[in-house]
Amino acid sequence: MSVKIEVKDVVKIFGDKPELAIKMLKEGHSKKEILKEIDQTVALQDISFEVEEGEIFILMGLSGSGKSTLIRCINSLVKPTSGSVSIDGKRIDVMDRKQLREIRGKKTAMVFQHFALYPNRTVLDNAAFGLELRGTPEDERYKKAEEALERVGLAGWKDRFPTELSGGMKQRVGLARALAVDPEILLMDEPFSALDPLIRNEMQEELLALQREMKKTIIFVTHDLDEGLRLGDRIAIMRDGRIEQIGDGRDIVTQPANEYVEHFVEKVNRTSVLSVEDVMITPRDVLREGESSWTAVKKMQRNDMNYIFVINKNNKLIGMLMLEDAMELVDENEKNIKKALKKPEILEPSASLEEASSKILSTGIGVAVVDEERHLIGEVSWKEIMEIMGGSR
Numbered sequence: 001m002s003v004k005i006e007v008k009d010v011v012k013i014f015g016d017k018p019e020l021a022i023k024m025l026k027e028g029h030s031k032k033e034i035l036k037e038i039d040q041t042v043a044l045q046d047i048s049f050e051v052e053e054g055e056i057f058i059l060m061g062l063s064g065s066g067k068s069t070l071i072r073c074i075n076s077l078v079k080p081t082s083g084s085v086s087i088d089g090k091r092i093d094v095m096d097r098k099q100l101r102e103i104r105g106k107k108t109a110m111v112f113q114h115f116a117l118y119p120n121r122t123v124l125d126n127a128a129f130g131l132e133l134r135g136t137p138e139d140e141r142y143k144k145a146e147e148a149l150e151r152v153g154l155a156g157w158k159d160r161f162p163t164e165l166s167g168g169m170k171q172r173v174g175l176a177r178a179l180a181v182d183p184e185i186l187l188m189d190e191p192f193s194a195l196d197p198l199i200r201n202e203m204q205e206e207l208l209a210l211q212r213e214m215k216k217t218i219i220f221v222t223h224d225l226d227e228g229l230r231l232g233d234r235i236a237i238m239r240d241g242r243i244e245q246i247g248d249g250r251d252i253v254t255q256p257a258n259e260y261v262e263h264f265v266e267k268v269n270r271t272s273v274l275s276v277e278d279v280m281i282t283p284r285d286v287l288r289e290g291e292s293s294w295t296a297v298k299k300m301q302r303n304d305m306n307y308i309f310v311i312n313k314n315n316k317l318i319g320m321l322m323l324e325d326a327m328e329l330v331d332e333n334e335k336n337i338k339k340a341l342k343k344p345e346i347l348e349p350s351a352s353l354e355e356a357s358s359k360i361l362s363t364g365i366g367v368a369v370v371d372e373e374r375h376l377i378g379e380v381s382w383k384e385i386m387e388i389m390g391g392s393r
């Protein structure tokens with residue numbers, strides 16, 4: 001993978017005294033003080049990150065944290081006050097208008113929250129608009145726009161007008177317009193935030209499906225961490241113009257860098273980023289092949305278990321025994337547990353928590369976690385799932 005976008009030490013000040021604001025920042029004044037004392041807005045502060053080719057990189061933060069300003073720096077709609085932004089190793093923050101037009105024409109396309117469709121143009125003309133701006137001949141632009149509409153599931157809608165479309169469909173047109181120019185980088189500024197939850201879910205799925213085919217480099221802005229975790233390969237969490245943490249979903253959820261990130265993480269749906277290996281526990285005890293029903297009962301009672309996994313001498317899982325069955329064997333004076341052995345549900349460590357939940361629900365007890373050779377490496381029960389969903393682990 002190669003680095004597609006490099007943002008280095010970017011600071012953005014809105015106001016007429018940017019140098020003074022930067023000087024104050026260097027002297028250690030806060031954003032608040034700078035606003036109060038010299039009425040300058042520090043929108044971005046010391047922002048550095050790289051985005052790899054083909055990656056979905058999320059900018060996530062509350063209103064006013066600087067997400068829009070930052071995404072706009074990446075296609076130079078906003079010029080950084082200091083620092084640099086490069087695409088494919090070329091600095092775009094120092095380019096003139098002509099060079100920038102070239103970059104925006106070939107490399108980047110933007111999708112906005114409020115669709116930015118023209119009401120008196122047809123869906124097709126709206127989808128072709130980006131190409132029209134780039135001076136693409138009519139035949140070619142309609143062909144490409146139609147292909148893009150097809151990609152986003154709007155093939156039969158090209159002669160309609162935006163007012164005839166639902167919010168989700170409007171956003172598909174916005175996406176088709178960006179895709180029609182076949183950009184290397186898609187910049188998406190809260191594209192799904194205005195959609196209702198079901199449609200939003202659907203659009204997220206579709207974006208992931210499209211991305212599997214297209215493999216674009218995508219910068220995606222959202223104020224919803226769940227959305228960020230679902231879509232992002234990596235996520236940058238922003239606050240007051242700074243990046244608090246950059247990491248993949250698992251890093252963010254399991255190792256929040258500070259209290260601020262922790263606060264966000266508390267509320268998210270962890271099941272979308274964590275897998276069985278993140279929550280499994282070591283079985284409290286196991287029964288070894290050859291051990292008696294009597295030992296089984298003792299082990300289970302000692303550990304307050306109502307079932308126990310049974311392994312052979314190579315630590316491979318060969319079955320499970322329920323407490324009541326083991327007790328019955330003891331009553332019958334039957335040492336050999338073989339006839340009461342049951343087949344447990346198993347999971348791989350990489351299995352999703354959704355899969356784990358459905359298996360646990362169907363059996364009502366813990367599920368064994370085994371490696372490729374069926375060695376018992378852990379177990380998961382409802383308790384672990386509930387703990388992780390509740391955020392206490």
Ligand SMILES: Nc1ncnc2c1ncn2[C@@H]1O[C@H](COP(=O)(O)OP(=O)(O)OP(=O)(O)O)[C@@H](O)[C@H]1O
Pocket residue numbers: 014015041042043061062063064065066067068069070223
């Ligand atoms: N053109 C501008 N002129 C002056 N201040 C601006 C301008 N654009 C943004 N700001 C300020 O910069 C800061 C960051 O704003 P920005 O819009 O980037 O945040 P955001 O995280 O995208 O917020 P939202 O989710 O509300 O869009 C805010 O304090 C905002 O008021």
